[in-house]
Amino acid sequence: MTVLFWILGILAVPTLIFVLWLAWVFLKELFHPSPDDDAEATEAAQAAQAAEKLGLLPAERQNTDFAAPLPAEWTAVLTAVRGGDWRPAADLLAAIGRDWERRSALAYLLADRAAEEDAWLLAWEAERRDDPDAAVVRARSTVILAWKLRGAKTAQYTTREQAEGFHRTLVSAREEITRAAALNRDDPTPYIAEIWVALGLGYPNAEMDKLWAEISSRAPHHYEAHFSALQYWCAKWRGSKRLAFEFAERAAADAPLGSLLTALPLIAHFEHDDSEDTTADNTPEMLARVEAALQDAAAADPAHPRLPELRHLLAFYLHLQDRNEAALEQFKLVDGHVNALPWRYRGDMAGHYCRVRNTVVQAVREPAAAPA
Amino acid sequence: MGATLRALRALVLLLGFYLLSLVLLAALIGIDVLVASWGHGPLTVKVGFVTVLLAIPVVRGMLMLRTPKGEDGHGIPVTEADEPRLWALVRELAAAAGTRAPDRILLTGEVNAAVSENPRLLGLLPGPRRLYLGVPLLTGLTEAQLRSVLAHEFGHFTGGDTRLSALVVRGRVQIGRVIGQFHEKADDKVAADRARQERASAKRIAKGKKGKRIDTTGVGATYRTMAKIYTAYGKLYLRASLSTARGQEFAADLTAARIAGRDATASALREIPVLSASHDFYLESYATLGLQARLLPPRGEFFGGFGRLLTARELELAGLRSELPEEPAGPYDSHPPIAERVRRIEALPADGRADEAKGAALALLTDPAGTLAALEDAVLTDELLRYPRAAGWEALLDASMATGLSAAQTPLHRALAQYTGQPATLSALLDVIDDGRLWRVAEQLPLSEVAAASKGRAFREFVRPVLRRSLRTMVLAEFSSRSLLHWEFSWSRPATVRLPGWGSRTEDDGPEAALDAAVEAALADHPDTAQLRALLPPATQNA
Incomplete structure (x- = not known):
């Protein structure tokens, strides 16, 4: 019997030692948690701190609704319509008048509200029959509503009900677009809205060319029009890589400096680039495109409502081309609002933006910190 | 492979079936x-x-040694005295094919022609022969095409196809029957087990416990295993006998082309799938239209209407004929694909007989109308035959639509009843709309996940199609209940509704368009029921 105890005792010793060691590790972790081993996470945390020191905002404080802060007046107007008061909106649109770039932008924002709830717009329409401004908001809102019905998933995951609602609503929007265009014959905005109908209903290229003629005769270098049309010409919608680049390059070449259309080749590249590394982003063409875009941005009106969108793209490609200091300049100018390409397609656009931005901050800091 | 060899193989395969059964028993x-x-x-x-x-x-x-007597089938037996021209044609074709004419002819209600023989002594001695001839087939084919179809059927008997194949068929039928029996038993067992589990589950629920999921997988597995053994043998059997079966079809087609002409044969092959599909559609959409209202078409029209449908839809059918059904034949299908058969026939040299016997095959009968009427008595069930007859197709349509509308329960009916706690009526619905509470009702509709998650305009847009359909039905039912509705019958188009006041016949300002506009206005974001109320018969407005 004693022999048996001896054997059991000898076997118990290593087990006991193991249990004690586990308990010690556990207690140690409990009172002095070791810093996370993950070097990447440390680095990321350091980068985030560095970014914060520069006054850049963490992901949770980034605005994911817009690409840039809205003018205070616009914010006030949007708040007013949410409360049912359409008059400030009507006044502002009237004041903007023939500044097509701003008109289309504000009409979009109002229409986006009206696509959710349109009682205020119905009131506006009831009081001012045939108001071209109400008509253009109406047309845009129906197009936006159609896209909301469709949802953001690819066609494969869109239900039949969604697809039918999408189609039906787009078709009904065409009538409203025609009406809005007839009420203000010089305004390109209704036609810009129609580009999104063209995408959804699959206009043949010939139809799109006709539509484009209507737009370019009214506003030859309109940023939103070009941006929308480029989506149509992309391979994922109704065009191809070749057609998209052709359109983008021609638009950029024909536009005067400061019109921001140098963003188009960058977007065309972004939409058709599936590569994993940065080789494709460092070709001589891409270097030249980024350089042209830098000059374009420098020459643009600093209050141009679309300038931040170009800066977001510039920040991204300057980083991919290892010009991190220049990239950081752009990041500093746009930080706080991230709803722009190249971040917009990600579910976590703020997180994606901040990761890239922090990498840039770190890269700028390191050579500075290292002894020369 | 010679006929003797084929017969020998068939015999061996059939014996194999008995051997398999003996082994299993052992x-x-x-x-x-x-x-x-x-x-x-x-x-x-x-x-x-x-x-x-x-x-x-x-x-x-x-x-079960005897091949089961194919259901004799419902039909009208016709004698030589009844239908001398049909009998003469049948005799002529049998003679041309080099075989014996049938002993009986039965006219049936299907799109089919078949010659059956019940051979005696395992197919060594010939038995009585029957020709089943579908009246709808006579309705749709020309005389030349009918000749081709009959020649094809008789062609199977030349060279003893059917007598030899009696063995093959017997084996096929017998194996199929055994497999069927096993599956049936297994199904019975599953059903019994399900019923038992459901009872048990109901008890559990009654006691306030969660019902157990009913699961019958694995029940009847022994029966299924036995069925599987036979299925495996059946597959072997079919594979061995199929090339023969398909070859025999091609051979019979050649006989038909020789006797009835190449073009008639090819066009008959193209015609039959089209006729078959059209007849299904006809039965579904026309002949049985009044069943819900317990009405039959006028006497003779149950089968007689098919001819009118074919005439009215001639253009549509021409398109169907030109495209051959391309679906590949299943590996165990004894018929080669129709497309393949048509290609083989159309590849034959022209025989200059394109314009023979273009008349309708139905005209071969002594009294087509009388036959169509008599066929109803022979084919339809007694219960159906007791239904009253409508005065005409128009009346049949009106009656059946009225019955359908009065019984209609749209999703909106249910949602409204749920919301108000009262039986759903149109006037109640209009009041709810006027109170601006339509979208509250809409929340009670069956909604998809996406629609349920949406808000505001998007939600309204998602539910609008079902609201539009339901409200329209409710309005039509209201008219119908006051006998103010008329339906326009057509052989070539779906029935269209005609509201009272239909006269101008212009699409844009008729009551049709007014109804659509009124429904649209009632369901708009700012609803307006005035238009709809104005349209409705007076009794509803006062309600």
């Missing part, structure tokens, strides 16, 4: 013996019971 007995010698009383009894159960279908399959 195995079952073996299990019994083994268990019995091992002792253990209750187990022996149980195993013995199971093996006997399994043996029954096997033994029954072996004893």
Whole structure:
């Protein structure tokens, strides 16, 4: 019997030692948690701190609704319509008048509200029959509503009900677009809205060319029009890589400096680039495109409502081309609002933006910190 | 392969079936013996019971020596005195094919023609021959095409196809029957088990517990296993006999082309799938239209309307004929694909007989109208025949639509009843709309996940289609209940509704368009029921 105890005792010793060691590790972790081993996470945390020191905002404080802060007046107007008061909106649109770039932008924002709830717009329409401004908001809102019905998933995951609602609503929007265009014959905005109908209903290229003629005769270098049309010409919608680049390059070449259309080749590249590394982003063409875009941005009106969108793209490609200091300049100018390409397609656009931005901050800091 | 060899193979395969059955029986007995010698009383009894159960279908399959008499089928037997021209044609074609004419002709209600023979002594002696001829087939084919179809059927008898194939068919039928029996037993068992589980589950729920999921997988597995053994043999059997069966079809097609002409044969082959599909559609959409209202079409029209449908939809059918059904034949299908058969026939040299006998095959009958009427008595069930007859197709349509509308329960009916707690009526709905509470009702509709998650305009847009359809139905039902609705019958188009006041016949300002506009206005974001109320018959407005 004693022999048996001896054997059991000898076997118990290593087990006991193991249990004690586990308990010690556990207690140690409990009172002095070791810093996370993950070097990447440390680095990321350091980068985030560095970014914060520069006054850049963490992901949770980034605005994911817009690409840039809205003018205070616009914010006030949007708040007013949410409360049912359409008059400030009507006044502002009237004041903007023939500044097509701003008109289309504000009409979009109002229409986006009206696509959710349109009682205020119905009131506006009831009081001012045939108001071209109400008509253009109406047309845009129906197009936006159609896209909301469709949802953001690819066609494969869109239900039949969604697809039918999408189609039906787009078709009904065409009538409203025609009406809005007839009420203000010089305004390109209704036609810009129609580009999104063209995408959804699959206009043949010939139809799109006709539509484009209507737009370019009214506003030859309109940023939103070009941006929308480029989506149509992309391979994922109704065009191809070749057609998209052709359109983008021609638009950029024909536009005067400061019109921001140098963003188009960058977007065309972004939409058709599936590569994993940065080789494709460092070709001589891409270097030249980024350089042209830098000059374009420098020459643009600093209050141009679309300038931040170009800066977001510039920040991204300057980083991919290892010009991190220049990239950081752009990041500093746009930080706080991230709803722009190249971040917009990600579910976590703020997180994606901040990761890239922090990498840039770190890269700028390191050579500075290292002894020369 | 010569005929003798084919017969020999068929015999061997058939004997294989009996051998398989004997082996299975022996195995079952073996299990019994083994268990019995091992002792253990209750187990022996149980195993013995199971093996006997399994043996029954096997033994029954072996004893069913006779090929089952194909359901004699409902039809009108016609004598030579009744239909001299049809009989003359049949005799002529049988002679041309070099075989014996049938002993009886039966006119049936299907799109089909078949010659059957019940041979005696395992197919060694010929038996009585019957020709089944579908009246709808006569309605749709020209005389030349009918000649081709009949020549094809008789072609099977030349060279003793059918007599030899009696063996093959017997084997096929017998194996199929045994498999069927096993599956049937397994299904019975599953059904019984399901019922038992459902009872048990109901009890659990009654006691306030969660109902157990009903699961019948695995029940009847022994029966299914037995079926699988036979299925495996059946597949072997079919594969061995199929090339023959398909070859025989091609050969019969050639006989038909020789006797009735190449073009008539090719066009008949193209016509039959089209006729078959059209007849299904006709039965579904026209002949049985009044069943819900317990009405039959006028006498003779149950089958007679098919001809009118074919005439009215001639253009549509021409398109169908030109495209051949391209679906590949299943590996165990005894017929080669129609497309392949048509291609082979159309590849034959022209024989200059394109314009023969273009008249309708139905005209061969002495009294087509009388036959169509008599066929109803022979084919339709007694219960159906007791239904009253409508005065005409128009009246049949009106009556059946009125019945349908009065019984209609749209999703909106249910949602409204749920919301108000009252029976759903149109006037109640209009009041709810006027109170601006339509979208509250809409929340009670059956919604998809996306629609349920949406808000505001998007939600309204998602529910609008079902609201539009339901409200329209409710309005039509209101008209219909006051006999103010008329439906326009057409052989070529779906029925269209005609509201009172229909006269101008312009699409844009008729009551149709007014109804659509009024429905649209009632469902708009700012609803307006005034238009709809104005349209409705007076009684509703006062309600």
